[in-house]
Amino acid sequence: MKCYCVVDFKTALKMMDQPTPEPKGAEVLIEVRAAGVCHSDIHIWEGGYDLGNGRTLSLKERGIKLPMTMGHETAGTVVAMGPDAKGIEKGKNYLVYPWIGCGKCPACVEDDLENYCAAPQYLGVHRDGGYADHLLVPNAKYLIDIGDLDPAMIAPYACSGITTFGALNKVGAKTFQKHPVVIMGAGGLGLMCLALLKAQNGAGAIVVDIDPAKRKAAMDAGALAAIDGAAPDAAQQIIAANGGKLVHAVIDLVGAPSTTSLGFDTLIKGGKLVIVGLFGGAAPWPIAFIPMKALQIIGSYTGSLAEMRDLMKLVKDGKITPIPVHKHPLADADKVLTSLREGKVTGRAVLTA
Ligand SMILES: [Zn+2]
Ligand SMILES: [Zn+2]
Structure with a gap:
């Protein structure tokens, strides 16, 4: 599989060829149809956040290992799944909920707020994300059926x-x-x-x-x-x-x-x-x-899996006026990220395969 990776902070994304993962257990492999380019990807790419008073939060110190593939707004088609992946179908399109937790901490276990997990495993942040032609999703429960809707229109709902x-x-x-x-x-x-x-x-x-x-x-x-x-x-x-x-x-x-x-x-x-x-x-x-x-x-940090499902219900019911989405080829990942950094993107930029 091809992915466009951060190999070094503040350095152009690099196309890398990696073995296409084989899903085990409840894992699912999707072929990426659309990957939104989000403003927070700039912070990941830069390797940190400004905390004020001359301090920064370093993602390297937070355990983010390079190279990594960004992209937390992903929609795609299921192409393979492990034997325990339930409730999904090969060939159908899904939105991927990326704000995945550890499954062990109080936020994950007691509150079903994986987005507030103490040891997050967010796709495109801690685990490889959607700036790629394939994406491994750790569990089928994070996929939400999008029917015949355009994946490029739907992908940004996973973050923005x-x-x-x-x-x-x-x-x-x-x-x-x-x-x-x-x-x-x-x-x-x-x-x-x-x-x-x-x-x-x-x-x-x-x-x-x-x-x-x-x-x-x-x-x-x-x-x-x-x-x-x-x-x-x-x-x-x-x-x-x-x-x-x-x-x-x-x-x-x-x-x-x-x-x-x-x-x-x-x-x-x-x-x-x-x-x-x-x-x-x-x-x-x-x-x-x-x-x-x-x-x-x-x-407020993203939303829970339950909120993702509530939001997708509004989308599927046609209640939401679509925001302007500009499609770019996956190979332009670095160019698109640069335009976003320079403030030249109106609406939402999405990489499409
Ligand atoms: Zn985002
Ligand atoms: Zn957790």
């Missing part, structure tokens, strides 16, 4: 879809159906978040982005307003767009000091700041304001 779905679940339908939500960042995640709000009868969103092209994309996708986060009066503009009222919830898909502080400043007492983005840096809020405003600051 479930991540925004999980963040919206933390805001809660009671809140987002009654009040507009502020979304920081109008890239692929922002557009997905808009689509999921609409699919769940949301009251709409005020989107913030510093890029005029992305603000336009957000307006085209039905945002109530799109505001330049770099404007000195950005907070006042957000409040004005919300009818002069402070907002109930902010979903920060960027996760930079500038976006979290802007979100913080626009929230009503008791409001929720859900942080999803991994841009990095140090928290900028005065701690005393957190209790004084009784704010809830919540981190």
